[in-house]
Amino acid sequence: MAHPLMFEASDPHLRRLRDLCLALPGAAEKIAHGRPNFFTQKVFAIFGGSLKGEHFAPVARRALLFLPDASERDALVQDERFFVPAYVGPSGWLGLTFHGFGVDDVDWDEVGELVDMSYRNTAPARLVRELDAR
Template sequence: MAHPTMFDGSDPYLERVRSICLALPGAAEKVSHGRPNFFTRKVFAIYGGVVKGDHDPEPYRQALIVLPDEVDRPALLEDDRFVVPGYYGPYGWLMLDLRNPKGVEGVDWAEVAELVDTSYRRTAPARLVAALDDSPGTATGAP
């Protein structure tokens, strides 16, 4: 049984996440379990998620799941915007709620790009990380 689509392809939050993720060397997008997943050989970011025990897709429809540095994880969890996602949380992943009272322009996209960069570096093959390091710029959050 296929999973239902749990995102709107024209969602402005997704458009910004997509531009950040797909700017990274070798990055691609696929829909898995009804959500956009960004990957090289392994997934480094997922758009949308749920918390353990609650399968309602709405509360975190506009969220981003990433794998932060282990040393940064405790500090991130002190920020109310971050939660432990269902399924991925036990493996160190965190979910950032992107929704903001000011809308998409209220999001700190440089912070999002930094989180994506870290997650990418933790999951991508060494040759792609080297290509990222050799590139003139990294994910900047620019649209």
């Protein structure tokens, strides 16, 4: 049985995130567990998630889930916009909430840097080299 969709296809935050993710070499999108996942061989970004024990928390429903560098993780969680998501959080992933922020209020350069970091942490070396050659 498939998961129900847990996002709105017309969400402007998703559209902006999709543009950033799919511009990376070899990136594609698939729906998994009811949410858009962006991947090469492994997932590097997810739109939306949940908190442990709270599957429909507004802070996580509209968010970027990403895998930061281990050296950056502690600093990021000090910022109230970031959270540890359920399921992928124990593997080092973080979430950046878009809840309460209009699409024009989000720092998309920062989002792009987080997506880039996560991509580099998960993509095959040949794709990272292709990205660096751009």
